[in-house]
Amino acid sequence: MATTVIRDADLVITWDAAAKQHTYLTDAVLAYEDGRITHVGRDYDGPADTVIDGKGLMVMPGLVNIHCHPSSEPMNKGLIDEIGSPGLYNSSLYEYLPIFRADAEAVPHCVRVALSELLLSGVTTVADLSMAHPGWLDLLAESGMRVCIAPMFRSARWFTKNGHVVEYEWDEKAGEKAMSEAFNLIERAEQHHSGRLFGMVVPAQIDTCSETLLRESFQEAKARGLSWQIHAAQSVVEFHEITRRHGLTPIGWLDSQGLLSERSIIGHGIFLDDHPSTRWHTENDLDRLAETGTTVAHCPTVFARRGISMQHFGRYRKRGVNMGIGTDTYPHNMLDELRLVSYIARTQSGDPRSLTSTDLFDSATIGGAQALGRDDIGRLAPGCRADFVLVDVTHPMMRPARDPMRSLLYAAGDRAIRSVHVDGEAVVRDGKVLTMDYEGAAAALDEAQKRVLDRVPQQDWAHRPVEKISPPTFRWA
Structure with a gap:
């Protein structure tokens, strides 16, 4: 050799x-x-x-990115930069993201653009949280990256009919079927000829998954030695929905179900019981995360655009929570994300000593590797x-x-x-x-976005044109 x-x-x-x-x-x-x-x-x-x-x-x-959505997020450039639903605490999840989804033809271009940007910013391992799509494994292998394939599944979809109430349409059998398909896809990934693909179990969101789906997916992940990730404590709407259903905070409820562990990852984990926007009668969410060894995947850019921030990164670290970094949205630039982590943490704490460069780099390397159960990357x-x-x-x-x-x-x-x-x-x-045509994919994505924009009035609950939802920076003469 x-x-x-x-x-x-x-x-x-x-x-x-x-x-x-x-x-x-x-x-x-x-x-x-x-x-x-x-x-x-x-x-x-x-x-x-x-x-x-x-x-x-x-x-x-190489940097380790533990939370990314490459099959969808590049499509949103120029659309969701400055919008959030005022009736839903400025989140963009429920009203806007569903109407800007890439069509099947655009998905490969989205993936190539996102993975190219990650590579250019020094990422060598990424967790791809996507819904399954044709040719997914070969597309990921084409990048030359080390990829943790994380096919998402859920029991319900969310939607809004008025911009201020989130509703859920449940189909638990479909969720069980999607989970089974996800495990089959993970097995195929681990057998892929590239040798660089491995898997993670991802019930999509805490509020869209049944208790049964969460427990079964967690138990199966544990039996297979896989990491388990879920979006939780990511919006004020979700926080209120979980406290309404269970009388516990999202983190508190996950802990009560035995779903927090050293191989558990909380996507975002912002709205804890002591966050100013969701202050609850307890103050132990952070301790629950630390005591169980749970990782938080922090992605500040997508929230900063909507005036939302974690309180605060350095506090989580000092309490003993393992922290990892992700690029939830465009630009898929890990170094830019790290810089923003630092600045927001310091402004929220009011203390330039609350977070060091050592903390940042550790989170983007060994913190992420630990979350993925790997001791052979990130160092x-x-x-x-x-x-x-x-x-x-x-x-x-x-x-x-x-x-x-x-x-x-x-x-x-x-x-x-x-x-x-x-x-x-x-x-x-x-x-x-060297592995993908970044420029070609970006050009194709530009054309694909035009198709999406044509469909926006039909997808939107109020049938608004895209110019009404996301006005351009300047009037087109």
Whole structure:
């Protein structure tokens, strides 16, 4: 087997297993063979079939994104940037997202656009929370990424007839059937010839799934050794719906059903019992999350657009909650998302010391890996997968380079990324995605959005044209 060696790297972000933390290592060498790292250090006298000059480069572990909807979200660009239902606490979930859904022809273009953007921002592992669609597995494998396929299923759909009341249409048998199909799809993913696909169990939302569906899916996930994720505590509407049904908060109810665990992930987890918008008579939701080892998948952009924020990221971390990061919406830029995590956390806490760059990077690497049950990604150490990113530390926006990670997170972002590798194979080089036609998919998506817009009045409860729902920035002359 051929060995590739990156020599004389200015910097490698290595994993210190004893201290359980990332560490800067200067003038370093990283070697890998057959998709796995064989050496990280300063001295190396092993085989070197291919040598990469590391001068001017920082080698960092690929980022782990644990919550993403690539089959739908790219379609929403230019539509939902500034809208939220005023009668539904500014959420866009119930009134607007259903009317802007991509058609079947557009879905592959959505996926290629989203995954390309993720790759360009240094993501090597992503959890794809989507409804099953034709050719899904091969499309994900085409990207060259490591993908956790997460087919969503549910017992009900939500809708609104007036913009201020959310209703539910239930079909529990359909939910059970969809869950069975999801497990079959996960099995196929794990057997895929690419070797880079694995699965996660995702009952879609806490308010659209029956108690039976939640319990059965959780038990089956546990039996199969899979992670289990659910959207919960993601809107004020949902919070009130769950307290109305059960007399408990969303987090409290999940805990009472035994559904919180070290392999459980809460998508968003914003509206806890002590959040200013949903203050309840208890104050123990955060402790429940920490004590059960549950992960929260934080995706600030989609909420910040609607004036909504978590209270606050640093508080969750300090309480002991494992935090992971996702890109719930466009742009699918993980580094941009991390920067926003930091700024919102500090403004909400009123304290610049509430969250560090270490917290951010850990959440985007080892925090996400832990949530997915993986100890071979999100870090650079012998035995781990060779999933890494080469960052140009000589890029003008990386300088001064007193602390390269801060320069990357707060200034340069994806502009300084030179290449991205999964299992040692390059999937991005010199700012270009090598595995998919990003530009072609974006052009096709532009055309696909026009088809969606034509259908908006028929999909909307009030039969409004798109210009009424989402007015353009300027009047078209």
